[in-house]
Amino acid sequence: MSDIRAYEQPGEAGFGDYVQLLKPRVMSLVVFTALVGLLVAPVSVHPVIAFASILFIALGAGASGALNMWWDADIDAVMRRTKGRPVPAGKVEAGEALAVGLGLSGLAVLMLGLAANWLSAGLLAFTIFFYAVIYSMWLKRSTPQNIVIGGAAGAFPPMIGWACATGTVSVESLLMFALIFMWTPPHFWALALFMKDDYSKAGVPMLTVTHGRKATRTHILVYTFLLIPVALGAGFTSIGGPIYLTASILLNGWFLLGAWRIWRRDEAVAEADNYAVEKSVFRFSLYYLFLHFGAFLAEAALRPYGMGGW
Numbered sequence: 191m192s193d194i195r196a197y198e199q200p201g202e203a204g205f206g207d208y209v210q211l212l213k214p215r216v217m218s219l220v221v222f223t224a225l226v227g228l229l230v231a232p233v234s235v236h237p238v239i240a241f242a243s244i245l246f247i248a249l250g251a252g253a254s255g256a257l258n259m260w261w262d263a264d265i266d267a268v269m270r271r272t273k274g275r276p277v278p279a280g281k282v283e284a285g286e287a288l289a290v291g292l293g294l295s296g297l298a299v300l301m302l303g304l305a306a307n308w309l310s311a312g313l314l315a316f317t318i319f320f321y322a323v324i325y326s327m328w329l330k331r332s333t334p335q336n337i338v339i340g341g342a343a344g345a346f347p348p349m350i351g352w353a354c355a356t357g358t359v360s361v362e363s364l365l366m367f368a369l370i371f372m373w374t375p376p377h378f379w380a381l382a383l384f385m386k387d388d389y390s391k392a393g394v395p396m397l398t399v400t401h402g403r404k405a406t407r408t409h410i411l412v413y414t415f416l417l418i419p420v421a422l423g424a425g426f427t428s429i430g431g432p433i434y435l436t437a438s439i440l441l442n443g444w445f446l447l448g449a450w451r452i453w454r455r456d457e458a459v460a461e462a463d464n465y466a467v468e469k470s471v472f473r474f475s476l477y478y479l480f481l482h483f484g485a486f487l488a489e490a491a492l493r494p495y496g497m498g499g500w
């Protein structure tokens with residue numbers, strides 16, 4: 191990316207800026223969970239259809255990122271973490287981000303419907319709508335419950351992947367949804383604690399701003415307690431098994447320890463050590479989700495060899 195940017199004039203958008211518009215780093219984990227949803231389903235999918243489905247889900251996820259950047263350009267411009275994004279940095283015009291978002295959304299939904307089925311395409315359309323309209327346009331600026339409810343958007347991808355393979359929604363796909371849904375609040379609030387005043391500067395009513403940092407620490411611990419039975423429970427369905435359950439017990443134990451350390455922390459101590467614990471819990475949250483879905487995949491991959499699963 192940096193070598194592409196070396197040939198650009200200031201203010202001129204290059205390929206890398208359009209890639210950034212699709213939020214590729216965050217969406218990589220989103221796409222991985224969709225891939226796992228597709229691969230662990232009890233129906234084998236032709237590799238070309240599977241590849242096309244994941245490509246169109248990735249395109250839809252990227253499109254929703256572009257719509258978010260179009261709508262949030264004003265607040266992204268104020269926050270240190272986001273002011274370098276292509277729209278606030280003046281590389282891509284807001285109208286262009288909107289056009290990319292709408293165009294890619296339409297294309298992704300249509301192509302997924304043709305390649306897989308219309309249930310998965312409908313779920314993809316709903317997910318894009320939920321992230322762009324319900325979360326970004328409505329909840330994000332109006333309630334500290336923004337990411338709790340809005341988190342549903344990020345939880346749909348494995349259900350979309352499962353629907354691509356089976357044409358249905360099932361207990362398993364609902365549990366994969368619930369796992370991401372319950373994981374999102376601790377994932378995000380750990381970050382909000384060390385992003386300090388970015389959100390208050392931008393006037394976004396995140397929990398840290400409206401209820402304070404102590405309450406946010408308590409919320410992380412409570413949501414981690416709610417997450418654990420969902421994560422372990424998924425291990426007793428057809429997509430779980432001993433590998434998943436072992437991994438889940440270890441990952442949940444570690445996550446709970448992190449949440450408990452966050453809860454106990456005195457604000458002055460946290461500030462003095464530059465939020466080291468909060469940063470490490472946020473980083474671990476990414477491994478937590480990646481490894482849970484990796485374990486689902488491992489169970490499915492071993493099943494043809496008489497291992498994996500129950």
Ligand code: HEM
Nearest residue numbers: 215216219220223271337340341344345370374378381476
């Ligand atoms: C409402 C729900 C969510 C909120 C508010 C949220 C918020 C954030 C924020 C603010 C960051 C900081 C880094 C950045 O700007 O890229 C981040 C990082 C990240 N998030 Fe989330 N997140 C949510 C849900 C998810 C979901 C569902 C996934 C994947 C399944 C995810 C995966 C990631 C990843 C992989 C990173 C690290 C990106 C990097 O390395 O730069 N997030 N999240």
Ligand SMILES: CC(C)=CCC/C(C)=C/CC/C(C)=C/COP(=O)(O)OP(=O)(O)O
Nearest residue numbers: 216220250251254258317318321343344347
């Ligand atoms: C298949 C499909 C359409 C998937 C979409 C998945 C999805 C909605 C992921 C949401 C993750 C995300 C980037 C939240 C950031 O919140 P934010 O936008 O408030 O963060 P910011 O402050 O970094 O902009």
